[in-house]
Amino acid sequence: MKRPFEYIIEKLVLLSGIASIVFVVLIFAFLLKEGLSLFANESVFAFLFGRNWYPISDPPQFGILPLILGSLLVTFGAIVIAVPLGLAAAIYVAEIAPLWLRDILKSGIELLAAIPSIVLGFIGIVTLAPFLKTIFNLPSGLTALAGSIMLAFMAMPTIVSIIEDSIVSVPKNYKEGSLALGATRWQTIYRVTLPAASSGILAAIMLGIGRVVGETMAVLMITGNAAVMPVSFLQPVRTLTATIAAEMGEAVGGSGHYYALFAIGIVLFVISFIINLLADMFLHRGRGRKRR
Amino acid sequence: MNNIITTDRLDLYYGAFQALINVGLNVEQNKITALIGPSGCGKSTLLRVFNRMNDLIEGVRTTGSVKVGGEEILGPGVDLVSLRKKVGMVFQRPNPFPLTIYENVVYGLRIHGEKDRKVLDQAVEKSLSSVLLFADLKDKLSSNALSLSLEQQQRLCIARLLAVLPEVLLMDEPCSALDPLATMRIEELMLELKKRYTIVIVTHNMQQAARISDECGFMLLGELVEFGPTKRIFTAPKDKRTEDYITGRFG
Ligand SMILES: Nc1ncnc2c1ncn2[C@@H]1O[C@H](COP(=O)(O)OP(=O)(O)O)[C@@H](O)[C@H]1O
Ligand SMILES: [Mg+2]
Helix, strand or coil: CCCHHHHHHHHHHHHHHHHHHHHHHHHHHHHHHHHHHHHHCCCHHHHHHCCCEECCCCCCEECCHHHHHHHHHHHHHHHHHHHHHHHHHHHHHHHHCCHHHHHHHHHHHHHHHHCCHHHHHHHHHHHHHHHHHHHHCCCCCCCHHHHHHHHHHHHHHHHHHHHHHHHHCCCHHHHHHHHHCCCCHHHHHHHHHHHHCHHHHHHHHHHHHHHHHHCCHHHHHHCECCCCCCCCCCCCECCHHHHHHHHCCCCCCCCHHHHHHHHHHHHHHHHHHHHHHHHHHHHHHHHHHHHC | CCEEEEEEEEEEEECCEEEEEEEEEEEECCCEEEEECCCCCCHHHHHHHHCCHHHHCCCEEEEEEEEECCEECCCCCCCHHHHHHHEEEECCCCCCCCCEHHHHHHHHHHHCCCCCHHHHHHHHHHHHHHCCCHHHHCCCCCCEHHHCCHHHHHHHHHHHHHCCCCCEEEEECCCCCCCHHHHHHHHHHHHHHCCCCEEEEECCCHHHHHHHCCEEEEEECCEEEEEEEHHHHHHCCCCHHHHHHHCCCCC
């Protein structure tokens, strides 16, 4: 006989499990319904590859290519900064730092993850942007580069902790085998440990990208928000997420503009879905190999 | 007699725990020396002194003298890279790297700076031939080493050592993950290898020690109780504790 208390808990857990699935499906259905309405009078091609985002001119133009490229540029920049730094930090924490320092560093990284992105964005505006403006002699420091740097900091905790995990889980006997052959610690890390942890590293990078692509508030504040075709890191850009956040408030319900923002949501959804799928694939490939 | 490893008054501490107590032994060149004794008596620890693998463990302190090829290997100034080239180690669980078979064999050469493809190719053929794997694997050198059977993996790990031209092979229960047939074949391989190398093997399997070793040491609670020719240890042990152990009157 189960006690009633346990019975209730069990059902509640089940219910919340089901609820979360239902919510996801509902959100997705809503997103699809609103977003796809745009394509009644707009071609998918013109939407994805149009070079002009003029949602409130007459006639409006809903080309999101500049936004897609803006997102890509900022994301690419963030990853180029965050991955080498994150990898180095993870190697240091997992393999090199003495025990006491390891714990301090790990809590530091968690603390970084706990800073709300709006706060990071704010700090970026008051410190990073003026700094970039001065050293590159720009009209404004609110640029793609500023966004990339801020996002790199945001993605770092994810990247570091997943890579660190996968390095720590590399079997100790690989390392011993390498050291016993006369390899130095660096040779061992570089030739054995990192290759053995490669699937975790790839997954970390994908999840880092996911974090960066989906980030809104910081980029909204710091990238300068100009929906123009980006050609350089030193110019203002506009990302997909920032567009939705900035314009949803003023888009008239049921208008083309309103539907277009939802369509952007679909694009974002597809992007994050693919990224998560890839990350998952890498993680599982890694596990599968270790079990064999 | 040509001693390649000599220890004298060797003590080893894991923190406050003394794992080796006043160990003195001589390992002769081109012989198989076996270390036997119950689990936890310090066999692996002693073996790992010979290539300084205990250095990896925090809080280990080693005192006394250990000479390899006449040179002292304890102390801070020792070149661990060349020591570990000279004194290779085979582990209990086969531990090929998750790389190709080829890359496993040439790993040691690569880390010691060899880049010439011809030299590497030759080393692969020679080392794999020495462990009798070349005929079987020559067409699948680029497959992942983890796809091999455990016995093949262990042979590959031995080949990986041979590629860097060691003088001594340390083997820590190299057959404990293998089935009896594979064990027998690895033993044959060891008898073959001792013509060119010196082998020190740790085993909990007394029959194995009796079958393949020339010299044998019995360890108990960190002490080397008795050391001598295998035949004598097994037929006329001098110490009561050795006798109890080899006759099976022991925990
Ligand atoms: N890293 C370590 N830290 C502390 N004690 C250890 C460590 N490794 C081994 N020991 C202890 O040293 C003793 C000898 O261990 P080991 O050499 O592995 O024995 P054997 O190989 O004969 O089974 C054991 O009592 C074991 O608990
Ligand atoms: Mg052992």
